[in-house]
Amino acid sequence: MNVGPGFKLTHLQAMLLFALAISIAFGFLSRRKPIERVKYIVWSLFLFLLIGVGIGWAMYPFSR
Amino acid sequence: MTGETSAPAVPQQNSRRERIAFAIGVAGWLVPGLGHALMKMWGRAVACFLTVGVLVILGAGMRGNVFNSSGNDAFDSLGYLADLGTGTFYMLARALERDGSDVSRAEGDYGTRFLATAGVLNLLAALHAYEAARGRKA
Numbered sequence: 001m002n003v004g005p006g007f008k009l010t011h012l013q014a015m016l017l018f019a020l021a022i023s024i025a026f027g028f029l030s031r032r033k034p035i036e037r038v039k040y041i042v043w044s045l046f047l048f049l050l051i052g053v054g055i056g057w058a059m060y061p062f063s064r
Numbered sequence: 065m066t067g068e069t070s071a072p073a074v075p076q077q078n079s080r081r082e083r084i085a086f087a088i089g090v091a092g093w094l095v096p097g098l099g100h101a102l103m104k105m106w107g108r109a110v111a112c113f114l115t116v117g118v119l120v121i122l123g124a125g126m127r128g129n130v131f132n133s134s135g136n137d138a139f140d141s142l143g144y145l146a147d148l149g150t151g152t153f154y155m156l157a158r159a160l161e162r163d164g165s166d167v168s169r170a171e172g173d174y175g176t177r178f179l180a181t182a183g184v185l186n187l188l189a190a191l192h193a194y195e196a197a198r199g200r201k202a
Contacts, residue, residue: 007122007171009174011170018178018181021119022185025111025185028107028111029188
């Protein structure tokens with residue numbers, strides 16, 4: 001990651017940051033208790049990454 | 065007799081509560097997290113402020129497209145609406161992106177999504193604050 005005039009992130013880094021930010025926001029907005037929030041954040045993050053990587057592999061045959 | 069005197073007070077209270085809830089929703093839209101902060105929901109306020117802020121800074125840093133009102137098509141207009149969802153952070157994104165957007169690279173394209181997502185996320189948070197202020201379960 002090169003932080004200069006513009007952030008240069010790899011695809012995976014961008015997806016990780018995006019998924020983490022959204023999962024944290026969803027966790028805090030939809031749950032009250034801290035333990036429930038943590039569970040929701042971890043589960044949401046896992047599903048974001050799983051589905052993101054899954055869609056990536058599903059598109060692989062059409063990439064060239 | 066008691067019923068006659070107390071009956072008009074209930075709609076007045078509801079109307080006042082509705083106005084306060086609307087103001088809280090608008091505050092939450094203008095400054096991410098402010099709506100929740102006004103209701104002393106500190107965890108949610110900080111989470112909204114930080115997540116929307118991080119997404120805006122990353123999106124602008126990746127030189128994503130910050131749409132303006134003079135869009136050419138429906139997608140530009142929708143992008144503008146989504147970007148406006150960040151409230152005052154829209155100005156921050158414009159200020160951060162001095163060199164303009166560059167969507168010819170993957171980073172710029174991702175940045176555009178980051179900015180739009182920040183706006184939609186902030187609108188969701190503002191709506192959540194509004195509903196909570198109205199007394200709905202939150």
